[in-house]
Amino acid sequence: MAARPDAHLPEAVIRPVRGLHAFETCVEQLATAIRLGVYPRGSTLPPERDLAEMMGVSRATLREAMAALRQAGLVETTRGRGGGTVVTLKPRTPSARAAARISEKKRRDWLDALEYRRIVEPGAAALAASRELDDVRLAQLQQAHDDLVAAAGTPEHRQADSRFHLTIAALTDSPRTIEAVTSVQAVLHEMLLAIPVMPANISHSARQHAALYRAIRAGKPTAARRAMESHCDDTAALLRGLLG
Amino acid sequence: MAARPDAHLPEAVIRPVRGLHAFETCVEQLATAIRLGVYPRGSTLPPERDLAEMMGVSRATLREAMAALRQAGLVETTRGRGGGTVVTLKPRTPSARAAARISEKKRRDWLDALEYRRIVEPGAAALAASRELDDVRLAQLQQAHDDLVAAAGTPEHRQADSRFHLTIAALTDSPRTIEAVTSVQAVLHEMLLAIPVMPANISHSARQHAALYRAIRAGKPTAARRAMESHCDDTAALLRGLLG
DNA sequence: GTTAAATGGTCTGAACTCAGACCTTTACCT
DNA sequence: AGGTAAAGGTCTGAGTTCAGACCATTTAAC
Numbered sequence: 024m025a026a027r028p029d030a031h032l033p034e035a036v037i038r039p040v041r042g043l044h045a046f047e048t049c050v051e052q053l054a055t056a057i058r059l060g061v062y063p064r065g066s067t068l069p070p071e072r073d074l075a076e077m078m079g080v081s082r083a084t085l086r087e088a089m090a091a092l093r094q095a096g097l098v099e100t101t102r103g104r105g106g107g108t109v110v111t112l113k114p115r116t117p118s119a120r121a122a123a124r125i126s127e128k129k130r131r132d133w134l135d136a137l138e139y140r141r142i143v144e145p146g147a148a149a150l151a152a153s154r155e156l157d158d159v160r161l162a163q164l165q166q167a168h169d170d171l172v173a174a175a176g177t178p179e180h181r182q183a184d185s186r187f188h189l190t191i192a193a194l195t196d197s198p199r200t201i202e203a204v205t206s207v208q209a210v211l212h213e214m215l216l217a218i219p220v221m222p223a224n225i226s227h228s229a230r231q232h233a234a235l236y237r238a239i240r241a242g243k244p245t246a247a248r249r250a251m252e253s254h255c256d257d258t259a260a261l262l263r264g265l266l267g
Numbered sequence: 268m269a270a271r272p273d274a275h276l277p278e279a280v281i282r283p284v285r286g287l288h289a290f291e292t293c294v295e296q297l298a299t300a301i302r303l304g305v306y307p308r309g310s311t312l313p314p315e316r317d318l319a320e321m322m323g324v325s326r327a328t329l330r331e332a333m334a335a336l337r338q339a340g341l342v343e344t345t346r347g348r349g350g351g352t353v354v355t356l357k358p359r360t361p362s363a364r365a366a367a368r369i370s371e372k373k374r375r376d377w378l379d380a381l382e383y384r385r386i387v388e389p390g391a392a393a394l395a396a397s398r399e400l401d402d403v404r405l406a407q408l409q410q411a412h413d414d415l416v417a418a419a420g421t422p423e424h425r426q427a428d429s430r431f432h433l434t435i436a437a438l439t440d441s442p443r444t445i446e447a448v449t450s451v452q453a454v455l456h457e458m459l460l461a462i463p464v465m466p467a468n469i470s471h472s473a474r475q476h477a478a479l480y481r482a483i484r485a486g487k488p489t490a491a492r493r494a495m496e497s498h499c500d501d502t503a504a505l506l507r508g509l510l511g
Numbered sequence: 512g513t514t515a516a517a518t519g520g521t522c523t524g525a526a527c528t529c530a531g532a533c534c535t536t537t538a539c540c541t
Numbered sequence: 542a543g544g545t546a547a548a549g550g551t552c553t554g555a556g557t558t559c560a561g562a563c564c565a566t567t568t569a570a571c
Contacts, residue, residue, distance in 0.1 A: 070517075070518060070520065071518080071519065072518085072519095072521085084522095086519085086520080090518095100519070101518090101519085102519045102520080103517075103518060103519075104515095104517040104518060105517075105518080106517080106518055106519065107517090107518065107519080108519085213517060
């Protein structure tokens with residue numbers, strides 16, 4: 024046992040305690056949830072007091088975040104009983120010209136997210152498929168898949184896609200797994216807004232989603248993992264190609 | 268698109284912004300790094316200014332954390348050039364009586380960590396095996412494995428085990444993967460302190476570690492994944508048994 | 512129509528965190 | 542021996558966040 028550490032481990036293991044201020048983090052998290060379609064257009068967010076507790080933050084801080092979201096036009100707020108904060112953001116269509124000027128750092132981060140996703144989402148799919156799913160869970164899964172099939176425009180499809188993946192994660196009942204998938208989907212969403220994807224790929228994805236859905240519903244972990252692996256591989260290949 | 272959210276997603280997706288104060292988080296992180304053997308007994312931690320920057324925290328806050336570690340007897344500090352903070356903690360032997368009185372919440376968290384680990388570590392192993400490993404990396408891996416084989420007592424073995432797993436994660440070069448494995452190993456370490464494991468299991472693990480090492484060195488992702496899966500499954504079965 | 516409940520809006524003092532300058536101690540170098 | 546560099550130790554003022562009480566507005570319930 025040397026008196027110096029292994030030297031490669033510390034820098035890998037010691038990580039930032041927190042990147043941003045609490046209210047910035049709240050803004051990001053809520054904005055992401057809205058953009059991913061966790062709170063669809065027209066839906067009402069939970070009361071401030073509840074949200075603050077969910078996020079482990081004081082109401083004052085949460086309200087600052089809400090103000091920012093209001094400012095940015097994602098939500099509108101009304102007072103009084105039955106009031107609350109309503110999502111007004113229209114799902115965005117990817118902007119073709121956004122692909123330019125992606126910093127090297129961001130590019131690295133995105134590539135890392137793709138590799139991490141390849142680990143996390145297939146694992147989540149397999150775990151979900153290995154669960155005994157009650158009727159409620161099965162209905163949630165079917166709903167998410169139906170929404171995905173039915174999604175009309177590109178932005179709606181994107182949100183339905185996120186919700187499908189998040190729903191699979193939620194089926195695992197594993198907080199760590201859910202968080203991992205959520206954070207991966209958030210980055211993926213960001214990438215897909217910057218890098219427009221053609222409709223051809225959507226029908227390709229649809230087949231994979233269907234296979235995934237069947238495998239999970241049938242309780243076949245290996246098949247579910249395989250289906251998710253293919254899906255991640257194909258998406259990743261596409262995005263890597265467009266990232267250079 | 269309903270006007271209410273899917274109801275099962277928000278509570279799964281909205282997560283605490285941060286659980287603890289910055290200085291508490293620093294204490295935990297450093298204590299974990301020390302207990303995991305990232306900084307072995309007798310080694311010197313980086314200078315306060317460097318550590319503070321690594322953790323994204325002000326020096327004042329970091330120093331509070333250091334004071335707590337000193338207080339707890341994990342480290343000792345000397346001033347002046349060539350001084351610094353030295354790890355004095357002896358690796359602990361699991362205490363047999365600690366297994367009692369584990370809160371239901373903690374038990375759940377531990378079980379979740381085992382499931383998450385089963386996703387993350389095999390994925391990390393496969394990814395590491397798929398990398399082109401240069402001589403430096405191979406040497407790191409071999410060193411970690413040699414340490415593991417050579418480890419004398421139980422606590423030393425435990426630290427060498429952590430370092431072996433963390434080293435594999437570090438080989439992936441994927442920040443997200445490294446963080447995931449680190450956090451999982453931290454919880455695992457906590458579990459193993461509370462739930463003593465018999466020497467018989469160690470020789471069983473040793474064979475799996477050796478297989479894992481060979482697979483990664485040989486660049487065989489599938490074999491590496493399988494080896495890690497078996498390893499995680501066996502450890503998990505053991506711990507689940509002891510957790511009830 | 513009155514009342515009660517649910518919701519957002521506001522305020523305050525305490526605690527935590529930060530950035531950065533400056534001080535003290537010690538060892539290495541010339 | 543003297544000087545300099547590298548480390549920990551200290552201080553200060555500003556910014557952030559917190560917990561909780563209280564206010565204002567609107568609607569649902571009766």
